[in-house]
Amino acid sequence: MRTLYLFGSAAPPVFEVAEAVEDAQARGWDVCLGLTPTAARWLEADLPALKELTGHPVRSEYKVPGEPDVWPPADVILFAPATFNTVNHWALGLTDRFVVGVVAEGIGKRIPIVAMPCVNAAYVQHPAFDRSVETLRGAGVTVLYGERGFVPNQPGERRPYPWHLALDAVTTTARHPEPPAGA
Template sequence: MSDQPNPSKKPFLYVVVCAAGIAGDIGKLITAAQEQQWDVGVVATPQALGFLDAQEIETRTGYPIHSAWRSPGDPRPLPPADAIAVAPATFNTINKWAAGFADTLALGILCEAHGLGIPTAVLPYLNSAMAAHPAYRQSLDRLREMSVLISSSEPHRPKSGGGADQFRWEEALELLTPAVSGPR
């Protein structure tokens, strides 16, 4: 068996989705990734499931959304990730991830990705009042120390409708492209 990647195989992107008002627009990232020749699988936090159209995502990706641990002996539901995009990433997920909590499938995947060396990009989505909490900046610093690629987006004003029109889904791919080798 060769350690060389199969040049005809598309790279696989895990898209980790958190519970935020714009999560329903995740199709924008899925489409952009597929246009750049990625295969995509979606992993959602349990709370994010209520924000997503599972049927549409399954149709687009060919995989069901995953949000819970598999049982021992069950097959792995997704191929191994070549890269991970966390979008939208909430205050809660960012802080728990940086602190090493793995109490959901999504967080477990993110915590393990560091040890596996999987390139990971995060697109935070939170308001400026939440971002002012000292734990948030400390968490971003910790994630940077872990080589996580962090979006340049700024938090939106509280009660402003969330700044969905300024959220750049494609930035996840822009961050990951230099970090991932292989065909695009």
């Protein structure tokens, strides 16, 4: 069975992660769930059920050096929802968060990676965001942002998060990973 690392940061769609896990499993993926520390705190009461659902520990912290890895190797990684903070940290190579460290290293390991932001229209006005999206795309990450992905909403506005687009892209990207720009 192919392994999907599903990573999420603290944006409202993270509360729907169990449904995303079930959808991915129905598509044939063994899912390992990783969360930013804040997302893990938001889902704290659900973590035992998420561990049972995935069959793997839910991780939000780095393991101690020398400890065995509790997850199988990833065939593909999906980072959704990816917040403004997460996208910018990742593009800058700031790996103080476990999930950001894994995707940053995943670029170098050439693991196919899909990211779908969840940011509002005010955040995307900051010039760092577009630069970060372009940096990640240039590194070979499939970033689902804009017309065929996540379209920013107004601050405080809630629209359905397009999980299906992210999971469709996982399947496509796992078969045909995007090479980094210039490769």
